[in-house]
Amino acid sequence: MTDRRRTILEGAARVIARRGVRGLRVSEVAAEAGVSTALVYYHFKDRPGILRHALAFIGDRADRYTSAAQEPTAAGPEDPRERLERMLLLEFQDLPEVRENSTAWGELRAHSVFDPELREELATAGAAWAAEVAELLTVACPGAPGPAAGAAAERLTALLEGLSVRWLSGLVRQAHARELLRAAVRLEVDRLAATIT
Amino acid sequence: MTDRRRTILEGAARVIARRGVRGLRVSEVAAEAGVSTALVYYHFKDRPGILRHALAFIGDRADRYTSAAQEPTAAGPEDPRERLERMLLLEFQDLPEVRENSTAWGELRAHSVFDPELREELATAGAAWAAEVAELLTVACPGAPGPAAGAAAERLTALLEGLSVRWLSGLVRQAHARELLRAAVRLEVDRLAATIT
Numbered sequence: 001m002t003d004r005r006r007t008i009l010e011g012a013a014r015v016i017a018r019r020g021v022r023g024l025r026v027s028e029v030a031a032e033a034g035v036s037t038a039l040v041y042y043h044f045k046d047r048p049g050i051l052r053h054a055l056a057f058i059g060d061r062a063d064r065y066t067s068a069a070q071e072p073t074a075a076g077p078e079d080p081r082e083r084l085e086r087m088l089l090l091e092f093q094d095l096p097e098v099r100e101n102s103t104a105w106g107e108l109r110a111h112s113v114f115d116p117e118l119r120e121e122l123a124t125a126g127a128a129w130a131a132e133v134a135e136l137l138t139v140a141c142p143g144a145p146g147p148a149a150g151a152a153a154e155r156l157t158a159l160l161e162g163l164s165v166r167w168l169s170g171l172v173r174q175a176h177a178r179e180l181l182r183a184a185v186r187l188e189v190d191r192l193a194a195t196i197t
Numbered sequence: 198m199t200d201r202r203r204t205i206l207e208g209a210a211r212v213i214a215r216r217g218v219r220g221l222r223v224s225e226v227a228a229e230a231g232v233s234t235a236l237v238y239y240h241f242k243d244r245p246g247i248l249r250h251a252l253a254f255i256g257d258r259a260d261r262y263t264s265a266a267q268e269p270t271a272a273g274p275e276d277p278r279e280r281l282e283r284m285l286l287l288e289f290q291d292l293p294e295v296r297e298n299s300t301a302w303g304e305l306r307a308h309s310v311f312d313p314e315l316r317e318e319l320a321t322a323g324a325a326w327a328a329e330v331a332e333l334l335t336v337a338c339p340g341a342p343g344p345a346a347g348a349a350a351e352r353l354t355a356l357l358e359g360l361s362v363r364w365l366s367g368l369v370r371q372a373h374a375r376e377l378l379r380a381a382v383r384l385e386v387d388r389l390a391a392t393i394t
Contacts, residue, residue, distance in 0.1 A: 020311055022219035103310060110307035112366040113300060114217055123368055154369075155377050159352060162359030169309040171320055172351075180352050187384050 005043050008033045009057040012050055017103040021111040026050065048117050051108070055118055058105050059125045065098060066090045080140035084133065085185050088160055092167060092178050103168055109161065130157050141192040148195055152188040159184055202240050205230045206254040209247055214300040218308040223247065245314050248305070252315055255302050256322045262295060263287045277337035281330065282382050285357055289364060289375050300365055306358065327354050338389040345392055349385040356381055 001009075011033030015024060026047055030037040044050045066087050078086075091102060112118045134153035138144055160181060166172040172180075198206075208230030212221060223244055227234040241247045263284050275283075288299060309315045331350035335341055357378060363369040369377075 018311075020219050020308075022217050106307065106310065109362060109366070110303065111217075112368075113303065113362060114215075116367065119367055122366070126363075126368060151377060151380060155356060155381055158359035158363060158377070159356040160359070161362065162355035162357070165306060165310065165358065166323075166355060169306070169319070170313065170316055171309075171323060180348060180355070183348060184352055187388055190388075191384055 004035070004039065005053075006057075008035060008040055008043060008050075009054055011035075012054040013058055013061075013100060013104045016054065016107055017100040020107050021051065022114075024051075051118060052121055054104070055108050055121050055125070058101055058108070061097070061101050062091070062105065065093075065101075080136060081185065081189050084136040084140060084189075085182055087136070088133070088156065088181055088185065089178050091160055091164060092174050092181070094174060099168070102164055106161070106165055106168060110165075126157070130154050133157060137189065137192060140189050141196060143196045144192040145195060148192055152192060156181075156184060156188060201232065201236065202250075203254075205232060205237055205240060205247075206251055208232075209251040210255055210258075210297060210301045213251065213304055214297040217304050218248065219311075221248075248315060249318055251301070252305050252318050252322070255298055255305070258294070258298050259288070259302065262290075262298075277333060278382065278386050281333040281337060281386075282379055284333070285330070285353065285378055285382065286375050288357055288361060289371050289378070291371055296365070299361055303358070303362055303365060323354070327351050330354055334386065334389060337386050338393060340393045341389040342392060345389055349389060353378075353381060353385060 008029065012029045015028050015032050024047070026040050027037050029050060030040045033040070040050065044053055091098070093099075108118055109122060112122050130150065130153040133156055134146075134149045137149040137152055138146070141149070163172065163177045163181060167174055167177045205226065209226045212225050212229050221244070223237055224234050226247060227237045230237070237247065241250055288295070290296075305315055306319060309319050327347070327350045330353055331343075331346045334346040334349055335343070338346070360369065360374045360378060364371055364374045
């Protein structure tokens with residue numbers, strides 16, 4: 001990605017996280033990024049083009065800060081369930097970048113209820129995320145049936161999305177959201193382990 | 198509630214479900230309800246007043262269609278876990294009223310990330326809902342520790358909210374959302390039952 005494209009998408013993510021998608025104008029994104037409106041159109045064609053690219057950009061950033069959880073730690077090989085917990089819990093961090101990213105992603109998701117424009121991108125990103133979680137569940141429970149791991153992954157990611165909105169709107173404290181999610185991972189892993197004959 | 202107030206709140210719920218809260222104008226609510234803008238202000242004071250009352254109204258409607266699940270059925274006493282499942286699954290129905298109500302509620306929830314105005318009402322409504330679910334979990338698992346039932350209720354309601362957004366935006370089919378939620382109820386009930394010594 002060129003620096004100019006990145007600057008514009010960073011600006012779009014900030015605007016979306018600050019005031020939402022609805023009523024978002026291309027001129028606001030341009031002003032936030034410190035470039036001309038014409039340059040935004042040149043790179044992303046139109047408003048839906050900006051939203052689609054912003055979604056991919058925000059998804060990539062989330063991958064970056066959660067994939068840190070997948071690196072081997074100095075302490076040596078880690079329990080696969082703990083690795084999965086660590087990856088999911090990184091979505092609840094009181095860092096400005098994480099909060100901005102989660103807010104923008106949640107808003108794009110909420111917006112898709114009203115506007116089918118982003119549905120395909122959200123479906124693709126959601127499927128990739130669930131597949132990654134299912135893969136880690138299978139590592140944690142070797143021999144677990146694929147469909148059971150897939151359903152568990154869908155529940156864990158949907159729970160995380162529900163908790164994320166509560167956290168970002170101040171309805172639940174971060175530590176409590178993390179505790180609820182950690183318990184859910186344990187429940188799902190234990191159940192998957194019990195399905196292995 | 199007077200008929201006029203009800204008509205205005207029904208209009209507000211329709212407008213919110215159709216196009217969201219962001220940028221919602223009092224004049225749109227008035228036009229949708231077929232009354233004057235002055236009458237809307239007379240009854241609800243200002244825009245935040247409308248949103249707060251609309252939230253309570255939408256919550257009451259959801260209570261109405263889910264509390265049907267709590268009535269004794271002709272078939273005689275029902276298993277408490279089945280009653281809980283039935284209550285939660287009533288949030289996923291392809292009826293225009295349910296879809297409209299869930300869309301408007303989800304939008305008010307998503308909006309509260311950006312605007313703390315509705316936070317208190319959402320917190321109160323969310324706590325009441327979780328308490329109701331925890332109560333049914335305790336009936337299903339007599340002797341289960343209160344905090345464990347409370348945490349299970351928070352997970353189930355947060356999962357339902359996450360699945361609801363996916364369902365309403367067409368990312369997951371209704372039957373599949375119901376299946377995932379039903380499995381989660383079973384997981385939580387089984388785990389609660391296992392905590393009873």
